[in-house]
Amino acid sequence: LGELEELLLGRTQGWNVSQPSDDQVHRLLAQGDYRAALEALVRGYQHLIVRHCTAVLGDAGHGEEVAQEVFLGAYAALSRFRREASLRTWLLAIARKQCLKALRDRRRRQRLEEERRREIASGAHRTPTDPSEEDPEALRQRVRQALDRLEPSARTVLVLRYETGLSLVEMAHVLGRSEAGVRRQLARALGQLRELIDEGPE
Amino acid sequence: MKDRDALERQEEANREIIAALGQLSHDVEAPRDFVARVLAQADQAPVRRPAHVSWLGRLPWGVDVAVAAILLLAVVGAVPQYLTWFSTYVRGVPPAEMVATLQAKLAKREATLEAEQRERERVERVVATLQGDLGERDAALRLLSTPQVNLIRLAGLPPNSRASAHLLWNPATRAGVLLTSGLPLIPSDRVYELWAIAGKEAVRAGIFQVDEAGHGFLRLDPLPKRKRFDKFAVTSEPAGGLPQPTGPMYLLGSV
Numbered sequence: 529l530g531e532l533e534e535l536l537l538g539r540t541q542g543w544n545v546s547q548p549s550d551d552q553v554h555r556l557l558a559q560g561d562y563r564a565a566l567e568a569l570v571r572g573y574q575h576l577i578v579r580h581c582t583a584v585l586g587d588a589g590h591g592e593e594v595a596q597e598v599f600l601g602a603y604a605a606l607s608r609f610r611r612e613a614s615l616r617t618w619l620l621a622i623a624r625k626q627c628l629k630a631l632r633d634r635r636r637r638q639r640l641e642e643e644r645r646r647e648i649a650s651g652a653h654r655t656p657t658d659p660s661e662e663d664p665e666a667l668r669q670r671v672r673q674a675l676d677r678l679e680p681s682a683r684t685v686l687v688l689r690y691e692t693g694l695s696l697v698e699m700a701h702v703l704g705r706s707e708a709g710v711r712r713q714l715a716r717a718l719g720q721l722r723e724l725i726d727e728g729p730e
Numbered sequence: 731m732k733d734r735d736a737l738e739r740q741e742e743a744n745r746e747i748i749a750a751l752g753q754l755s756h757d758v759e760a761p762r763d764f765v766a767r768v769l770a771q772a773d774q775a776p777v778r779r780p781a782h783v784s785w786l787g788r789l790p791w792g793v794d795v796a797v798a799a800i801l802l803l804a805v806v807g808a809v810p811q812y813l814t815w816f817s818t819y820v821r822g823v824p825p826a827e828m829v830a831t832l833q834a835k836l837a838k839r840e841a842t843l844e845a846e847q848r849e850r851e852r853v854e855r856v857v858a859t860l861q862g863d864l865g866e867r868d869a870a871l872r873l874l875s876t877p878q879v880n881l882i883r884l885a886g887l888p889p890n891s892r893a894s895a896h897l898l899w900n901p902a903t904r905a906g907v908l909l910t911s912g913l914p915l916i917p918s919d920r921v922y923e924l925w926a927i928a929g930k931e932a933v934r935a936g937i938f939q940v941d942e943a944g945h946g947f948l949r950l951d952p953l954p955k956r957k958r959f960d961k962f963a964v965t966s967e968p969a970g971g972l973p974q975p976t977g978p979m980y981l982l983g984s985v
Binding site: 574583 | 746749751753768772
C-alpha cells in the first residue's frame with residue numbers, strides 16, 4: 529500500500545477529476561441558460577444530495593423533499609455562483625442550511641406534540657453495549673437513533689465527514705470554518721454521539 | 731496538532747460507529763422522476779427563478795470598479811471643448827496633440843486592465859482545480875488507511891491490453907477509488923463508466939474521463955449494500971453514463 533500511497537500523492541496532481549456535468553453547468557451558466565444549468569446540476573448531483581439530506585434527517589421522504597428545496601435554492605442563486613467554489617461543496621453548503629432549517633422546524637413540532645401528551649417516559653436503564661461486539665444492523669439502528677438526538681450542527685458534521693465522505697478541506701468550505709475548527713467540532717461530535725449511544729434510547 | 735490528535739483518538743475509539751455512519755443511507759437514491767419534479771417546481775415558481783443580473787453585475791469583483799474608472803476617464807477625455815480651451819488659452823499646446831496623448835494613455839491602461847483580468851481568471855481556474863484534486867486525494871488516502879480495504883487490479887482488454895487500473899475497495903463501507911492508466915482518449919460526447927458486477931447484474935459505480943496519458947480517477951458512487959460484487963469492469967458510454975452497460979469493455983478485474 530505504501531507504493532500506492534506514493535502513486536496517489538504524485539500522480540493525481542493535475543489529473544482531470546471534475547465530473548463531466550460540472551463543465552456542462554459552467555458552460556450553460558456562461559451562456560446565461562439557467563434552466564438548462566439547473567437540469568445538468570440536478571442530473572449530476574441528485575443522488576448525492578438526496579442521500580446527504582436523508583442521512584441528516586433520518587427519513588427518506590423528508591430527505592427527498594428537502595433535497596428538492598436545495599436544488600430550487602441553488603437555482604435562485606445560480607446567477608451569483610462563482611467558480612472559486614466547487615459545485616459539490618457549494619450544493620452541500622446549501623443542503624446544510626436547508627437541513628438545519630428542516631430540523632429546527634421538526635423539533636418545534638415535536639416539542640408542541642410532547643407538551644400536548646405530557647407523558648412521562650418510563651424507560652428502564654440500559655446497560656451500554658460495546659459497539660465492537662454488537663450485530664452491525666442493531667448498531668446501525670442505535671447510531672441512527674442517537675444521531676437523531678444529537679444537536680443539528682453536530683449531526684451535520686458527522687454526516688458530511690463519515691457518510692457523504694467530504695475531506696476536511698471540503699468541510700471547511702461547506703461550514704465556513706478553519707480546518708482546525710472542523711477537526712475540533714468533529715472530535716466533539718463523535719464524543720457526544722458515543723455518549724448518546726451508550727446511554728441508550730430516550 | 732492537538733486538534734489532530736483529539737480527532738484521531740476519537741476516530742480510533744469509535745471505528746464501528748464510524749463504519750455504521752458510513753452505511754446510514756448508502757442504498758438511498760433519488761427517485762427516477764426527481765429531475766422532472768425539480769424542473770416542474772422551478773418552472774411553477776417564478777419568484778425562485780434567478781433574478782436578472784445586468785451584464786455589469788455578472789462581472790467578477792473588481793472589474794465593475796475598473797469599468798467605472800474607464801468610463802470616468804472616457805468622460806474626462808470626451809470633453810474636447812474644455813481641452814481645446816485649456817490647451818489653447820491656458821497651456822498653449824495644440825489640442826490635437828494633447829487628445830492623442832490622453833488617448834494613448836487610456837488605451838495602455840485598458841490593455842493593462844484586460845491582461846490583469848485574464849490573469850485573475852487563470853489563477854481562479856487553477857485554484858478550483860487544485861481544490862478538487864486535494865479533496866479527491868484526501869478521500870483516497872483516508873480510504874487507504876482503512877484496514878478492510880482491498881486492492882483489485884483491472885486488466886486491459888484487447889485492443890487496449892496495455893491499459894490497467896487499480897481499485898481500492900472497502901466491502902464494509904462500499905466506498906472505493908479507481909485509478910486508471912493507459913486508457914485511450916475518447917470523444918467528448920462519451921465517458922468511461924465503472925460497473926460493479928454481482929453475478930449477471932451490473933450496477934453503475936460512476937463515470938470519469940481520462941487525460942492524454944490515459945490517467946483517470948474516480949471516487950465510486952455508493953453501492954447497494956445487500957449485493958455481493960465479484961467483478962468490476964469499465965466500458966465507454968454516452969456522456970452522463972447509462973443505467974446499464976452498452977458500450978465496449980476496456981477493463982475487467984475480479985474481487
